[in-house]
Each structure stands twice: as C-alpha cells, then as structure tokens.
Amino acid sequence: MTGVPLSPQSRVARPARVLFREIRGEAVLFDPRAGTYFALDEVGTEAWTAMDEPTSLADVRDRIVAAFEVDEDRAWRDLLAFATDLVEHGLLDVEAT
Amino acid sequence: MRLRDLTGTEGAAAPSGSGAAGARSQPLAIGWGGRVGRNVAYRLAGVTIVSARPVPLLRHLRVEAPGLLHTALPAPPTLGAGWTPVFEGLAPLGSEEVRVACDAGDAWLRLRIATVEPFLVARDGSGILCSDVAPEGFAAEALLGPVLILALALRGVFTLHASAVALPGGAVLFLGATGSGKSTLARAFEDRGWRRLADDILPIVPGIRPRADHRFPQLKLPADSQIATATSLPVALAHVYVVEPAPAGGTAASTALPPAQALAGVAAQTVAARLFEPALLDAHLGFCRSVADDVAVHRLTYPHAPASVDEVVALVESDVGLRRASAE
Secondary structure, eight states: OOSSOOOTTOEEEOOTTOEEEEETTEEEEEETTTTEEEEEOHHHHHHHHHTSSSEEHHHHHHHHHHHHOOOHHHHHHHHHHHHHHHHHTTOOEEOOO | OOEEEOOOSSOOOOOOSOOOOOOSSSOEEEEETTBOOOSEEEEETTEEEEESSOOGGGGGGEEOOOTTOOOOOOOOOOTTOOOEEEEEEEEEETTEEEEEEEEEOSSEEEEEETTSOOEEEETTSSEEEEOSSOOOTHHHHHIIIIIHHHHHHTTTOEEEEEEEEEETTEEEEEEOOTTSSHHHHHHHHHHTTOEEEESSEEEEEOSSSOEEOTTSOOTTSOGGGOOOOTTOOOEEEEEEEEEEEOOTTOOOEEEEOOHHHHHHHHHTTBTTGGGOOHHHHHHHHHHHHHHHHHSEEEEEEEOOSGGGHHHHHHHHHHHTTSSOOOOO
16 A cells, blocks of 8 residues: 555556466456465456556556546546555556656 | 456466477487486477386376487586575475475576475476486376476476366366365266276366367376376366355355466366476466456356265256256
C-alpha cells in the first residue's frame, strides 16, 4: 500500500519483475517474488497494457473511455478500484510526487 | 475491470538472474567429473541426451549414440566464481521433501540438493555436469528430478505435476499437488481398461499440438512399477484437469476454465518452476499459454473419497465424449 490516495494525477508504473501474458482477451499476471497469479478481464488487460510505460491514471482512464465507450466517471471509478487492488498486491508502483 | 487472484496452494517461483533457451539441435550432454562423452544416448521429450556413463533409470529410452552431432558446453566455472541465489528452500523429490538451493553463475546454474554433491546445469540448456561418482539411489533421483527437469525446461520442454491416461482423442492429464488424488484417478481409469501414462511427473513436448512424454521415470514409483515402455511414443494432449479438493460435503464437478484461469492452473503445476530465472519464467508462461490455448482445461472438484471415484470418472468420460452426460 502506498498510503497515499490515488488521483487522476497519480503516476504509476508496472514493476519490472511482474510477468504478463495475454490469452484470448484476458490476461494473467505473475509475480515471481510472491509466487502469485492474477487474472485480468478485458478492461483490466487494456488498463495494464496502457501502463506499459510510467503514466498518469488520467491517461489510462482516457484510454479506457476511448476503447470501451464508457463515460469518464464510470471509467474512473472502475480504474480507481482496479489500481488500488494492484497497489495492495504489490503489482503497481506509484511514483512519489 | 477486475483483478482476480488465481494463486492456488502450490504457486511457483522466486528466482532472479537471466535464463536462455538452449539450442535444440545439439544433444543435452551429461558429464561426469569433467568428462563429457557420448558413450550412451537416450531420447526423451524430443531431446537427445548423451552421457559418458549409463543412466540406469533412462535405459528404456536408449537410442543409437549420435556420433556426428556436436555438443559444446560452456567452460566450467572457476573455483572463485560468484553465484547469485535463485532459490533456496524445501522441495518435493520422489516421496520426500528435501532442501534445494539453486544459484546462478555466468554460464551455469548450481543445484545443491540435500547432501548430494552439487550438480551444474548450463544456462543455455546444453548440458549437466555431475560429480565423478555415478549417482545411485537418492542421487540418481536428484539427477532425474530437478536437475534434468531444469535442463529440459531451458530447452523449452516444461514438466508438469500430472498423472495421465490415454483415452480416445489423446492424453487426459490430472494436474495437482501431492495428495490431490491425481494418482488415484489415473488408476481408476486403468482399472477400467484404459492405459495409464504417468503417475506424477510428465514432460510436455512443445509443438503445434503439445504432447505428453510419459516415458519419464516416475520417481515416486519403485523400479519394478515404472509405467513406461520403450516403444510407446508421446501422446497429444486432449484434456487437462486441474484437480482441486471439494469442500466438506461437496460433490464432484467439472467446470471449463476461462483462458486466464486455465493458463494459471497449468503454470502453478509446473515442476521445478521455483528454480526458473526471469527469462525462463517468461518462456514458461508462454508454454502455459500455448497449452491453455490448444487444450480444453477444466477444474475438477474432487472429494477424494473412494465413493466418489465412479462419479469423477463419469464426469471425465462425459467431457471427452465417451458417454452422454447424465440427464438427472
């Protein structure tokens, strides 16, 4: 946990150690340090792909809005829950501001 | 948008360093005390293994020694070579839990297994170096357990914790941790006249359709109970079941797994994955993806009680088209 609330301006990055494989619209994350596997649904896979390079959550939200034609508020609520989950599992780094 | 934790009771891996897929055209050489020769050759999972000394547990896989093939091993590590820890902890070997340590050097991985003399595995998958003493008993199990399995993985052949039976259409695999009931299920099919292929350890030959090479020695079984025969060939995978215990009072059930869960289910039952460095882990995920893409993967909820075996066999037979599902 970062202990800092996430906002659209939060800059996030995927830890280099976390491995990722797409399969038929879904994806699996594997954290070798913990030996844990996670499944991503289609929207989560899009969000994870958007975080390939360090980026702001606002940019990730915009990519989801464009890809799935959802409204911005709904996209942000879903992304915030998803990103918080990733951070809690050590699967996402949040850059200090 | 969902993140779903798929980790079962037997997750894989905690490595570091880098691995590399070995050249598959050259044999995998087993050297003894620095002596590398091609006096004896074996063929397993699409890989030719040459050894300066016979390996008794592989005798059913013996082939003509390939005199013209080139084997080039990296230079052995020097005495002062540095090693980076990849894994250290307890790991199953045969029917025991033993202490295993894997360290990475420049060109070699060093495996220390219980009190056996260390083994070296070339990071490019080209070979294995053993001490000068021919391994017998437990040391032979160590060589044919994590050591050979790691060397095969470095050449793209990953090994699953699986029992298996040959049914019409191909091999049906039961993946699961020790005690999950996978051996019981394979024997139940054997009792009904089907061929049992494996009890515990099953290398998978990559290809357009992955194939199970069931001739790998089953280390849990005594020498006179080995399943393999020299003439049998790898069998294409038809169905994979990830065996999970049923909750108390629960009944048997078979559920098709969505793609990501299928991939993770296969990955979590790969033998020796904790010894894999990051590049090899990545290749391993690619392998698991190909299996999950090509083969029907189901979760088999199994109460692991004698009374439920018939029910589970009926479920599997229904899945593979051997009988119609019950109308009840």
